[in-house]
Amino acid sequence: MASLSHLGWRSFHSQQLTLEDLETAYPARVSGVHRSGLAVVSEQGTSSVTVPPRLLESLELPITVGDWVLIEHAAPRVQRVIAPYSVIKRHAAGTDHRLQTIAANLDTLFVVTSCNDDFNPSRLERYLAVAFEAQVEPVIVITKADQCDNPASFINEANALGTTAAVIAVNAMDITTAAALEQWLQPGQTVAFVGSSGVGKSTLVNTLTGNTQQATGGIREDDSKGRHTTTSREMFALHGGAWVIDTPGMRELKIGAVEAGLRTVFDNIETLAAQCRFRDCKHESEAGCAVLAAIAAGQLDPRRLASYRKLQREAALAEMSTRERRARDRSFGRMASSAMKVKEKNKR
Numbered sequence: 001m002a003s004l005s006h007l008g009w010r011s012f013h014s015q016q017l018t019l020e021d022l023e024t025a026y027p028a029r030v031s032g033v034h035r036s037g038l039a040v041v042s043e044q045g046t047s048s049v050t051v052p053p054r055l056l057e058s059l060e061l062p063i064t065v066g067d068w069v070l071i072e073h074a075a076p077r078v079q080r081v082i083a084p085y086s087v088i089k090r091h092a093a094g095t096d097h098r099l100q101t102i103a104a105n106l107d108t109l110f111v112v113t114s115c116n117d118d119f120n121p122s123r124l125e126r127y128l129a130v131a132f133e134a135q136v137e138p139v140i141v142i143t144k145a146d147q148c149d150n151p152a153s154f155i156n157e158a159n160a161l162g163t164t165a166a167v168i169a170v171n172a173m174d175i176t177t178a179a180a181l182e183q184w185l186q187p188g189q190t191v192a193f194v195g196s197s198g199v200g201k202s203t204l205v206n207t208l209t210g211n212t213q214q215a216t217g218g219i220r221e222d223d224s225k226g227r228h229t230t231t232s233r234e235m236f237a238l239h240g241g242a243w244v245i246d247t248p249g250m251r252e253l254k255i256g257a258v259e260a261g262l263r264t265v266f267d268n269i270e271t272l273a274a275q276c277r278f279r280d281c282k283h284e285s286e287a288g289c290a291v292l293a294a295i296a297a298g299q300l301d302p303r304r305l306a307s308y309r310k311l312q313r314e315a316a317l318a319e320m321s322t323r324e325r326r327a328r329d330r331s332f333g334r335m336a337s338s339a340m341k342v343k344e345k346n347k348r
């Protein structure tokens with residue numbers, strides 16, 4: 001059976017263990033999250049465990065695929081969650097402003113798009129910001145290179161973003177693609193595939209695992225016409241010793257408070273901004289604006305500046321709504337606990 005380090009266990013995780021933990025529980029990695037509980041892998045093999053409701057309620061972030069948990073020796077039950085060294089999050093759609101977790105303890109995030117209409121630089125910037133914020137290395141994977149006359153033009157456009165992310169174009173169905181991704185798939189490494197529905201995430205996972213574990217072929221997640229698509233996140237072992245996580249397609253990735261990640265993605269604008277005459281330059285019409293000068297000289301794509309502004313606004317809104325929700329939860333918690341005290345008093 002796999003050793004802990006082959007399962008992706010690091011000293012970062014060991015450092016969180018107490019002697020008491022080791023007496024009462026053992027570490028296991030979450031490979032699937034289901035309504036009834038978790039699928040986990042450990043040195044003992046694979047099993048299903050439950051999560052006590054009290055523990056669930058106490059968590060700031062929901063347990064996700066790739067997380068490490070401690071399982072009680074006495075029962076197939078989670079004792080506690082080990083903090084991950086990285087976690088990919090997104091802001092939930094809708095009004096409750098919660099954070100959703102996509103995958104934890106990741107080394108690499110493969111941002112998947114295709115050589116077709118799905119390719120969209122501003123969407124890539126969104127995913128890259130989320131990866132950089134989590135300090136996970138992003139790699140841009142452009143699929144369907146076999147269906148396209150000029151894959152190099154897509155590679156050039158992705159490289160023109162000017163980030164540190166590697167860019168590769170592949171045929172997701174071709175077995176040689178595994179070799180192209182090999183450097184990110186070393187033993188004990190964990191990677192996840194994210195991107196729109198239909199871009200080839202499950203096809204890539206199948207090519208890497210060498211089988212057809214994941215149903216493919218869907219363009220829409222809710223397709224009722226019998227197409228099979230990925231509906232949940234699952235972690236698979238590769239023969240080479242790496243772990244891959246497939247995710248359902250997202251119509252749009254709403255970003256959370258990823259200001260630092262955005263500064264990394266738009267590093268070239270930040271560098272220019274440092275040269276503006278005014279420290280508080282908004283790059284709108286100010287004299288001596290280095291950003292506007294670069295746009296006028298054709299050295300900076302105006303789309304980049306517009307995208308940066310839009311994402312900064314979205315991140316600020318996410319930050320504000322998360323803070324408001326926390327305050328609301330806290331005052332609700334106080335109300336609930338004073339109500340409990342009254343109840344206790346009345347009992348006596």
Ligand SMILES: Nc1nc2c(ncn2[C@@H]2O[C@H](COP(=O)(O)OP(=O)(O)O)[C@@H](O)[C@H]2O)c(=O)[nH]1
Nearest residue numbers: 143144171172197198199200201202203216217
């Ligand atoms: N020709 C070609 N087809 C691909 C490629 N990648 C994915 N497909 C096809 O695109 C469809 C959607 O792929 P799927 O893996 O289900 O996408 P997912 O929603 O991202 O998981 C399937 O019919 C795949 O066979 C590729 O690189 N080349």
Ligand SMILES: [Mg+2]
Nearest residue numbers: 201202229230
């Ligand atoms: Mg899929």
Ligand SMILES: [Zn+2]
Nearest residue numbers: 276281283289
């Ligand atoms: Zn400026």
